[in-house]
Amino acid sequence: MGVGSPLQDRLLDCTDPDVRESSLARAAEQVREGRVVVLPTDTVYGVGADAFDVVAVAMVLAAKHRGREMPPPVLVPDARTVDGLATDVPLYARILMRQFWPGPLTLVVRAQPSLQWDLGETNGTVALRMPDDETALLLLAEVGPMAVTSANVTGRPAASTAQEALEQLGGAVAAYLDDGPRTGGLPSTILDCTGEEPVVLRAGALSPADIRGVLGTTVLHDPAEPDEPSEPAEAAEPAEAAEPAEREEAGERVERVEHDTPGARLVGSVVPSGVSVPAPALRTLSP
Numbered sequence: 388m389g390v391g392s393p394l395q396d397r398l399l400d401c402t403d404p405d406v407r408e409s410s411l412a413r414a415a416e417q418v419r420e421g422r423v424v425v426l427p428t429d430t431v432y433g434v435g436a437d438a439f440d441v442v443a444v445a446m447v448l449a450a451k452h453r454g455r456e457m458p459p460p461v462l463v464p465d466a467r468t469v470d471g472l473a474t475d476v477p478l479y480a481r482i483l484m485r486q487f488w489p490g491p492l493t494l495v496v497r498a499q500p501s502l503q504w505d506l507g508e509t510n511g512t513v514a515l516r517m518p519d520d521e522t523a524l525l526l527l528a529e530v531g532p533m534a535v536t537s538a539n540v541t542g543r544p545a546a547s548t549a550q551e552a553l554e555q556l557g558g559a560v561a562a563y564l565d566d567g568p569r570t571g572g573l574p575s576t577i578l579d580c581t582g583e584e585p586v587v588l589r590a591g592a593l594s595p596a597d598i599r600g601v602l603g604t605t606v607l608h609d610p611a612e613p614d615e616p617s618e619p620a621e622a623a624e625p626a627e628a629a630e631p632a633e634r635e636e637a638g639e640r641v642e643r644v645e646h647d648t649p650g651a652r653l654v655g656s657v658v659p660s661g662v663s664v665p666a667p668a669l670r671t672l673s674p
Contacts, residue, residue: 394557398549401427401522401566411522414562415529422561423447425538425552426526427569428462429519430491430592431545432552434560435462435535441505444534448507450559452541458507459536460493460514464527472513472532474499479605480580486601489519491575491592506534516575522566537574545574584608 399410414424421443423436434450436443438461447459463469466484469476473496480494498513506513518524527533537545538552546552549565576591578598585602587595587609595609 394553397561398553398563398565401564407522410564411525411529414526414564417561418443418526418530418533423450423559424526425546425549425556425560425563426523426533426535427520427549427564427566428523428535429489429569430572430574431547431569432538432549433462433523433535434538434552434556435459435533437530438506438532438534439502439504444504444506446559447534447536450556451536451539453536455507457541458509458514459534460516461506461532462523462527462535463515463517463532464524466517468532469496469515472499472502472515473497477580477583477585479585479602480578482601483578483580483585483598484517487593487597488517489524490517491519491573492516492598493575493577493589495577495579495581495588497581512581514577520566520569522564526564578607587611 399413401407401410414426417424418437421437421440423434423443423446425432425434427433434447436447438444444459448455448457461472463472466481466488469484475497480496483492483494493514493516495512495514498509498511500511518527538556539545540555543555546555547570548568549563552560553563573592574589576587576593576598577589579586579588584606585598585608587607590609590611595607595612599607
């Protein structure tokens, strides 16, 4: 398929079993040659390239009119691939992989520092997912991990068909695998798994309740959820009160008051009035 071919010729049919194998073979050839392809996933159509080809990954970002500050996730054909791409993978992340892969769950983990790849400004991490789509998995099994993001120009709707992707990305893509419409709806849920407990970075097709159902005692942190009501405050000994540095980290304003009572201080939003208090008026109450 030459560069000058009509764009419609870049649509490769995967809906017909008689030509599906040849279509996948042509797409795999394009990936190996360092070009960009569009492929179906279990959510929407994606645009991607060999994750280890620095120029090809840059071409993916250029096709979407996206900068390096938004690096693409990496799709893998099997959970066993993770150990070659990531390091220090927490046990809870492996539990989530076993339960929800293939499926709409993306896990951000620490990348192997020895890998020669450049996905953008990742801060030493990589977002991994195994899609629940037969065509995508067949291509990944053939070419290995691919840097893949939604097949659309940034700011426009994600493509649900190969034709929609073609209309947006045009000649920036060498081959479009057409496997019919993809109406997965919500994108994948993204979890930060670089710490001791997972954190929801993006809500998606997999609900927090589903995730918590397999985590056991491991806490899932979801910034979008309202905080649970706190228990009524109880009087505490001065020694039990949090130190100012700890309270400041929690976002509270803390100010010490200098007087004859050791350890006394004002916390929260209380501000000294500046009115002097006679020394006899200060006393410590025993519980």
